[in-house]
Amino acid sequence: MSEKKRLVVAGYGMVAQRFLEAFAEREAPGWSVTVLAEEDRPAYDRVRLSAWFDDYDAGALHMGGAPDGVTVRLKEAVTGIDRERKVVHSPSGETPYDALVLATGSRAFVPPIAGSDLPGVFVYRTLDDLAALKDWATADGRKVGAVLGGGLLGLEAANALKLLGITTHVVEFAPRLMPLQVDEGGGAVLKRHIEALDVTVHTGRGCAGLEGDADGVRRMLFNDGGSLDVDVVVVAAGIRPRDELAEPSGLARGPRGGFTVDAACATADPAVWAIGECAALSLDEAGGVCYGLVAPGYAMAEVVADRLTGGEATMARPDTSTKLKLLGVDVASFGAPFADGLDVVVTDQVTGVYAKLLLTDDAKTLLGGILVGDASAYPTLRASLGGPLPAPPLALLAPAGDGSVKAELPGTAQVCSCHAVTKDHVTDAIAGGCTDVPGLKACTKAGTGCGSCIPLLKQLLAAGGVVQSKALCEHFTYSRQELFDIIRVRGIRSFSELVTAHGTGRGCDICKPAIASILAVTNSGYILDGEEAALQDTNDHFLANIQRDGTYSVVPRIPGGEITPEKLIVIGEVARDFGLYTKITGGQRIDLFGARVEQLPQIWHRLVDAGFESGHAYGKALRTVKSCVGETWCRYGVQDSVGLAIELELRYRGLRAPHKLKSAVSGCARECAEARSKDFGIIATEKGWNLYVAGNGGFRPRHADLFLTDVSTEELIRTIDRFLMYYIRTADRLQRTAAWLEAMEGGLDHLRAVIVDDALGLCEELDAQMARHVGSYADEWQATLQDPQRLARFVSFVNAPGTPDPDISFEVERGQKIPARGPVPVTLGGAR
Amino acid sequence: MTTATLTITWTAICSYSRLEAERGVAALVDGVQIAIFRTYSGELFAIGNRDPIAGAQVMSRGIVGTRGDTPTVASPLHKQVYDLRTGECLDVAGVAVPTYPIRRNGDAVEVAVDKP
Numbered sequence: 028m029s030e031k032k033r034l035v036v037a038g039y040g041m042v043a044q045r046f047l048e049a050f051a052e053r054e055a056p057g058w059s060v061t062v063l064a065e066e067d068r069p070a071y072d073r074v075r076l077s078a079w080f081d082d083y084d085a086g087a088l089h090m091g092g093a094p095d096g097v098t099v100r101l102k103e104a105v106t107g108i109d110r111e112r113k114v115v116h117s118p119s120g121e122t123p124y125d126a127l128v129l130a131t132g133s134r135a136f137v138p139p140i141a142g143s144d145l146p147g148v149f150v151y152r153t154l155d156d157l158a159a160l161k162d163w164a165t166a167d168g169r170k171v172g173a174v175l176g177g178g179l180l181g182l183e184a185a186n187a188l189k190l191l192g193i194t195t196h197v198v199e200f201a202p203r204l205m206p207l208q209v210d211e212g213g214g215a216v217l218k219r220h221i222e223a224l225d226v227t228v229h230t231g232r233g234c235a236g237l238e239g240d241a242d243g244v245r246r247m248l249f250n251d252g253g254s255l256d257v258d259v260v261v262v263a264a265g266i267r268p269r270d271e272l273a274e275p276s277g278l279a280r281g282p283r284g285g286f287t288v289d290a291a292c293a294t295a296d297p298a299v300w301a302i303g304e305c306a307a308l309s310l311d312e313a314g315g316v317c318y319g320l321v322a323p324g325y326a327m328a329e330v331v332a333d334r335l336t337g338g339e340a341t342m343a344r345p346d347t348s349t350k351l352k353l354l355g356v357d358v359a360s361f362g363a364p365f366a367d368g369l370d371v372v373v374t375d376q377v378t379g380v381y382a383k384l385l386l387t388d389d390a391k392t393l394l395g396g397i398l399v400g401d402a403s404a405y406p407t408l409r410a411s412l413g414g415p416l417p418a419p420p421l422a423l424l425a426p427a428g429d430g431s432v433k434a435e436l437p438g439t440a441q442v443c444s445c446h447a448v449t450k451d452h453v454t455d456a457i458a459g460g461c462t463d464v465p466g467l468k469a470c471t472k473a474g475t476g477c478g479s480c481i482p483l484l485k486q487l488l489a490a491g492g493v494v495q496s497k498a499l500c501e502h503f504t505y506s507r508q509e510l511f512d513i514i515r516v517r518g519i520r521s522f523s524e525l526v527t528a529h530g531t532g533r534g535c536d537i538c539k540p541a542i543a544s545i546l547a548v549t550n551s552g553y554i555l556d557g558e559e560a561a562l563q564d565t566n567d568h569f570l571a572n573i574q575r576d577g578t579y580s581v582v583p584r585i586p587g588g589e590i591t592p593e594k595l596i597v598i599g600e601v602a603r604d605f606g607l608y609t610k611i612t613g614g615q616r617i618d619l620f621g622a623r624v625e626q627l628p629q630i631w632h633r634l635v636d637a638g639f640e641s642g643h644a645y646g647k648a649l650r651t652v653k654s655c656v657g658e659t660w661c662r663y664g665v666q667d668s669v670g671l672a673i674e675l676e677l678r679y680r681g682l683r684a685p686h687k688l689k690s691a692v693s694g695c696a697r698e699c700a701e702a703r704s705k706d707f708g709i710i711a712t713e714k715g716w717n718l719y720v721a722g723n724g725g726f727r728p729r730h731a732d733l734f735l736t737d738v739s740t741e742e743l744i745r746t747i748d749r750f751l752m753y754y755i756r757t758a759d760r761l762q763r764t765a766a767w768l769e770a771m772e773g774g775l776d777h778l779r780a781v782i783v784d785d786a787l788g789l790c791e792e793l794d795a796q797m798a799r800h801v802g803s804y805a806d807e808w809q810a811t812l813q814d815p816q817r818l819a820r821f822v823s824f825v826n827a828p829g830t831p832d833p834d835i836s837f838e839v840e841r842g843q844k845i846p847a848r849g850p851v852p853v854t855l856g857g858a859r
Numbered sequence: 860m861t862t863a864t865l866t867i868t869w870t871a872i873c874s875y876s877r878l879e880a881e882r883g884v885a886a887l888v889d890g891v892q893i894a895i896f897r898t899y900s901g902e903l904f905a906i907g908n909r910d911p912i913a914g915a916q917v918m919s920r921g922i923v924g925t926r927g928d929t930p931t932v933a934s935p936l937h938k939q940v941y942d943l944r945t946g947e948c949l950d951v952a953g954v955a956v957p958t959y960p961i962r963r964n965g966d967a968v969e970v971a972v973d974k975p
Contacts, residue, residue: 501927533898533923533930535926536922539924560879560882561881561922561923562922564935565935573917575913575915825877825884825885825886825895832885833887
């Protein structure tokens with residue numbers, strides 16, 4: 028092992044993580060790699076740092092850890108470099124290196140103002156900073172907070188204070204917010220957006236000092252003589268490179284700090300490299316410039332990984348374009364928006380949109396621009412930098428520009444700046460067989476960074492001739508959502524009516540169940556009457572779940588998982604009397620397997636008599652609402668989780684949806700009901716309920732996103748009503764809520780706008796539709812048992828109703844019957 | 860193929876009105892399980908009830924529809940689609956279910972199964 032060369036990485040942030048991945052991809056077995064990290068956790072997504080306030084789940088920001096074979100030593104900050112002996116110092120001793128990559132990042136800059144060391148004054152840089160801020164701001168009596176700095180980080184911090192329930196002020200010395208990214212006009216529009224969120228903005232005002240005592244900060248003094256009483260202050264006045272290792276080790280520093288490196292990211296010492304925010308990149312400027320953005324850092328990581336493995340990569344001038352959403356407002360800045368040239372400015376005071384494009388004097392080349400309020404044109408514009416505009420400026424700035432212009436980008440235009448993927452890379456991948464966005468992500472890495480280029484990827488797919496058909500199947504050219512609207516608006520009541528007027532042929536196993544599900548919601552009746560019966564999958568047709576041997580399983584509803592001993596005994600007796608295999612399900616109920624078609628009514632007679640009803644385990648419908656036992660018994664519980672679970676399960680039982688729906692209610696933050704793996708999950712808080720949406724287990728697990736905090740039961744249910752109905756109306760066939768939300772343009776913000784703020788004026792309709800469902804619910808099994816005609820379907824053989832299927836046979840395993848494991852031959856050849 | 864000795868024996872299964880449009884029923888004829896379908900236009904088809912891929916007797920419970928002009932049924936287990944006229948699986952080459960002669964005789968639906 029000792030003959031391996033030793034690579035040491037100092038610092039473990041996002042850029043170091045990217046470097047480790049890039050180095051591992053190049054497969055350099057001759058190196059052993061060690062990372063020395065200052066923080067007590069591996070790299071996390073600092074760009075999305077503020078997302079921690081959504082759910083306080085640091086794990087959600089985790090970046091996947093180091094590649095195999097890399098040694099990670101946490102809380103081992105490098106404290107010195109001995110370049111002569113080629114060792115670095117850290118608290119536990121010396122580590123020798125053959126190559127050293129400095130990725131020490133930045134620290135928050137705290138200007139020299141009096142009182143900046145008072146308790147209650149924070150910076151906004153690491154997860155520890157955020158945790159300390161939260162603890163302070165949520166303590167009793169803390170009401171007013173000020174953020175010093177109105178740039179990117181300041182507005183993020185303002186959002187955090189708002190989320191923590193603090194009345195928030197933003198103080199910016201420059202005459203506008205985000206002075207580095209936007210101009211005066213953009214700043215004015217941005218300020219109006221931010222003020223509309225009840226954040227007080229003080230621009231052109233400096234902080235002259237902070238007053239307070241050992242109990243914390245009390246007052247912020249302004250340079251104009253005014254003051255503001257505050258309980259918490261966040262200093263977000265910028266960042267400075269972590270270059271304190273430079274001077275003692277004799278490495279050169281840039282004029283504004285940072286380890287000076289050349290285009291290869293090498294320092295003057297050929298064994299020492301620097302990447303990311305700590306590197307002062309010197310292309311032609313003396314001493315170099317530090318870039319506080321992740322994309323240039325990633326590019327530097329790639330360059331050094333390439334160089335160390337024999338490559339010759341060099342840094343191009345970094346693209347400092349940024350697009351972000353601050354307090355719900357889109358802001359984008361790209362290229363050189365403050366250069367000299369011709370500008371095109373669009374200001375719409377009504378919608379709060381500001382856009383500026385800067386062109387060369389001959390109006391032929393795009394130099395840069397600024398977008399506030401609507402950044403949908405950003406991917407196209409950024410990719411057009413340095414080249415001609417693909418369309419007239421006003422057409423590009425028109426809201427929701429169509430896809431046709433964007434495909435005319437030059438091949439060398441960078442589509443994904445996080446991973447430096449050009450349009451040519453993407454079109455090559457499409458030509459090579461990629462047919463969707465996940466395919467392109469896997470193939471080119473485009474879209475796996477900040478994700479802002481995903482709309483562009485979709486357009487390139489469409490332009491590449493990949494038809495992202497939304498047609499449901501060969502019988503309908505419409506998507507499920509369009510069919511839902513057609514059925515609703517035209518009052519269509521049957522499949523035949525629909526396929527005659529709006530489709531072709533007689534349907535198939537794809538469109539028929541999908542339409543049956545839509546009709547179940549719009550007609551709100553028994554799903555097996557008339558023509559509707561023929562649309563149903565066998566599960567819905569027999570109100571039971573088909574199994575591999577053609578028998579069915581039966582799942583009675585056990586709302587919230589709460590059941591009396593008497594009912595448990597009935598289930599046991601039914602299982603025993605019909606010889607059914609029993610198993611407890613993951614949804615806190617009991618599945619009875621091995622029933623033949625003709626046994627189903629007999630089984631359900633017994634169950635319905637005992638007070639059970641259908642559990643809809645067979646339907647694309649609400650399955651269960653799991654619960655933990657909650658405050659009734661549990662010493663940790665803070666709300667009645669079982670009671671709420673039962674209320675929700677009874678409210679939404681029988682609701683047909685594009686796919687199955689699962690839910691759970693936990694009585695406290697310990698989350699024993701696993702609510703965050705559900706389509707809608709509820710976790711009790713001291714003050715009410717937190718609602719999480721669009722989670723699932725299954726093939727690709729996804730944690731649900733926090734949607735509401737500390738709400739009443741009434742508000743909770745109203746929101747879930749709308750969430751479910753909006754999902755049912757707009758999702759694709761067999762699309763779970765998780766995939767639906769991920770595909771939704773605007774994501775969670777859009778969902779919130781529609782179902783909380785009623786931006787589309789849809790809520791009244793959604794509420795009425797759910798009320799209709801709740802009011803018209805009837806147990807399908809009871810309705811079936813009461814009607815001899817409906818019961819007539821439940822025979823194995825139409826010409827021998829009493830005869831069971833002779834091909835079904837069982838064997839016994841662990842004391843219960845299971846399907847016989849005979850050989851399963853495949854009949855080949857034509858009809859005999 | 861055709862010889863003078865071929866005789867067809869028709870067996871009555873049920874009344875035509877017992878069949879729902881675009882839905883199947885299963886019948887047991889001399890120990891052979893048959894799936895019988897009535898299409899939207901009223902045509903009748905009889906195929907083997909056994910899903911040749913899964914091995915279970917379930918074809919009668921599949922969804923009836925069309926692919927192009929071909930009347931079809933999809934296995935309820937794994938959704939492979941079969942041509943109701945020929946029994947041929949349209950999704951997996953070389954797989955087929957048997958087909959049987961079927962007719963409407965007055966209100967009776969009758970099928971013919973070769974006696975071994």
